[in-house]
Amino acid sequence: MLYNQILVRFGDLTLKGKNQKEFLRKLYELMALKMKGLNVEIENTHDRIYIHLNDVPAEEVVKRLEYVSGISSYSFVVKCSNDLKDIKTTALELMKEIANKDITFKVETRRANKNYPLHSMEVTKQIAGYVLANHKLLHVDVHHPEVTLHLELKGNSCYLYNTEVRAMGGYPVGVAGKGLLMLSGGIDSPVAGYLAMKQGVEVECIHFESTPLTSIESAQKVIDLVKIMARYAPKNKINLHMVPFKELHMALLDNVPESYNITIMRRMMYRIASKLAEKKDCLCIINGESVGQVASQTLRSMNTINSVTSIPVLRPLCTYDKLDIIAISKKMECYDISIKPFEDCCTVYVPKAPATAPRIEKCETFEKAFDYEKLVNEAVEHTNSITIDVDSDIDLSLLGLEVREVVAELKK
Numbered sequence: 001m002l003y004n005q006i007l008v009r010f011g012d013l014t015l016k017g018k019n020q021k022e023f024l025r026k027l028y029e030l031m032a033l034k035m036k037g038l039n040v041e042i043e044n045t046h047d048r049i050y051i052h053l054n055d056v057p058a059e060e061v062v063k064r065l066e067y068v069s070g071i072s073s074y075s076f077v078v079k080c081s082n083d084l085k086d087i088k089t090t091a092l093e094l095m096k097e098i099a100n101k102d103i104t105f106k107v108e109t110r111r112a113n114k115n116y117p118l119h120s121m122e123v124t125k126q127i128a129g130y131v132l133a134n135h136k137l138l139h140v141d142v143h144h145p146e147v148t149l150h151l152e153l154k155g156n157s158c159y160l161y162n163t164e165v166r167a168m169g170g171y172p173v174g175v176a177g178k179g180l181l182m183l184s185g186g187i188d189s190p191v192a193g194y195l196a197m198k199q200g201v202e203v204e205c206i207h208f209e210s211t212p213l214t215s216i217e218s219a220q221k222v223i224d225l226v227k228i229m230a231r232y233a234p235k236n237k238i239n240l241h242m243v244p245f246k247e248l249h250m251a252l253l254d255n256v257p258e259s260y261n262i263t264i265m266r267r268m269m270y271r272i273a274s275k276l277a278e279k280k281d282c283l284c285i286i287n288g289e290s291v292g293q294v295a296s297q298t299l300r301s302m303n304t305i306n307s308v309t310s311i312p313v314l315r316p317l318c319t320y321d322k323l324d325i326i327a328i329s330k331k332m333e334c335y336d337i338s339i340k341p342f343e344d345c346c347t348v349y350v351p352k353a354p355a356t357a358p359r360i361e362k363c364e365t366f367e368k369a370f371d372y373e374k375l376v377n378e379a380v381e382h383t384n385s386i387t388i389d390v391d392s393d394i395d396l397s398l399l400g401l402e403v404r405e406v407v408a409e410l411k412k
Contacts, residue, residue, distance in 0.1 A: 002094055003076040006061060007152075007159060008049035011072020011169055026172035027070040030234055034064045045154075050077075062165075067231045069198045070172035075150075075161040082116065082158045084123075088130040091149060094160055095131050095138065104141035107131070109151045116153050123151065171200030173234050178202045179314060180273055180282040183240075185221035187338040188288030188317055190229055191328045195316035196286045197232045204280055205229075205238060206273055208245040217342040224337045226388040237389040239280070243272055244382050248375045255369040262296050263358040264366060266305045268376060274309040275380045285309065290317040290325065300357040307360050 008031075010024070028044055035042065040061060041052040051061060058076060065074060080090040095105070107128040109120040118126070131149070132138055152159040181193040183205040193203050207222045223240065230238045248268050256264050273285050289297045296305065306313055317325055329335040386394065 002078045002090070002097060003058060004053055005077045005079050005159070006051040006053065006058065006065070007075045007077045007161065008051065008065070008167075009072045009074065010047070010049075010070070023070070023171060023175055026175050027068075030070065030172045030174075031065075031068050033235060034068050035061070038064070050079075050159075065167060067168075068172075069168045069170045069200065069232065071167035072169055073164050073166050075164050077159045077161040080158050080160070082113065082153055082156050084118070084126065087123075087151065087158045087160070088127060090158075090160055091127050091151070092131050092134050094162065095135055095147075095149065098147060098162060099135065099137055102137050102139065103146040104139050104144070105131075105147040105149060106140060106142045106145040107149045107151065109153065112152065112154045123153070127151065168198055168232075170198035173197045173200060173232060174202045176200035176202075177283045178204065178281060179284040179286045180241075180277040180280065181205045182269065182273055182285060182287040183207050183222055183225065184288070185218050185225065185338065185340075185342060186288070187329050187335065188290065188325055190225045190288075190332065190334045190338065191325050192286055192288040192314075192316045193229050194232065194328065194332055196314060197229075199316075201284075201286070201314075202234065203229070203238060203286065204241065204282060206241045206243060206276055208243045208269055208272070210246045210249045213246055213249055215342050217340070221337055221340055221342055223388060223392070223394050225334055227390055227392055228332060228334050228337070230388055230390045230392075235389075237387050240386050240388050241276055241280075242384040242386070243276075243379050244384075245269075245379060248372070248379060251370045251372065251375060256366050259353055259355045260358060260363065260366055262354050263301060263304060264363055266296055267308045267363060267367075268372060270305060270309045270313075271372075271376050272379050274311050275376070276383065277311055279380075284312040284314050286314045286316065288317055289315045290320055290322075296354070298356050301355075304358045304360050304363060 010027070028042070028049070031049065032042060035051070038056050038060065039054050040056050041054060043050040043052065053061065062074070065071060078090055078094055080086045091107075099105070107124045109123045109127070111120045111123070127149075128140065132140060147162050150161050176199060179196055179201045181189065181196065181203045183189045183193065184207070193205070196203055205226055207219070209219050211219065219242070226238050226240050230236050249265070252261055252265050252268070270285070277285055289302065292298060326335065329338060388394070
């Protein structure tokens, strides 16, 4: 292929006004980290980033660009001089590469170099006329072309491209501060983490493990999900906090009516998450709740559960339906891990008739039946924090988890 560069566009970052420089600095930094180890050159300009491929396969660069939030779109480009003859020759070579059958096309010119002797329309006419005269399979259609050849004149150069690929969008991870993601082993919470990172929130993860009430494989699922999420993190690393939840779990089963078990369990999780968020300098809690999806996610349930914390709770999935969430999960490559049949503490004992409109005062009454504050503080104190990177190989036996044999149904 002729392509020798990739042109990267900023999107929403251009709307940041006086903060734009800081946002762009973060983006440059993030992109450089993701390209580490590749023999590419990153050229920063005020409104674009150009990645010089230096014979590195474009596919490898694009794979890494998919993990960079803050990029609106990118294009494979050919760079040549701004000499009209050079542009004509390059344009024809590019169109011969992409057009091996009868197609319609048009040329669009963007002239950032206002000192260029020809106006944009004049350049467009000359290039289109030359390509049309020398490529017998092309036909002009300025309204609905199959291919649009873009020319961008900047300084002494011209950049030519015919595609624009949408990227992750949003803002660079970290510009919005840090949040604590409540991560189960399911489909929803990793997607919520991805969407939060897409909007510039750096995440740490908290997981409530109840081994041996739950299998150790459920903990392994979580670690595998964090490894995938770490692809989007600034240094390919995410901190994971494993909370020992068994004692609280048992106290809930012994003291709380079945219909309120999930509601009060979630209230305990929020209490623990709030304490850990404060310790880890996280400005918010993030979870994978989607309005109405299950009993604990009705608005009344959310209100009752949320009442135990004053920390902002972000719910990136609150308006998503399940198919939307699954599509993102598959794009992230989390889906096949998330659907492995190993249950976490929220699903191992599901009430037959959970309360869908639980009342705060009832929860407070049921919670008086046991010393939950002591158990919450002990869970926080004994939380095991580890750093997961994309290549982590964690020995679960070192985390102090209690192992039980997986039942036959879960092995299937």
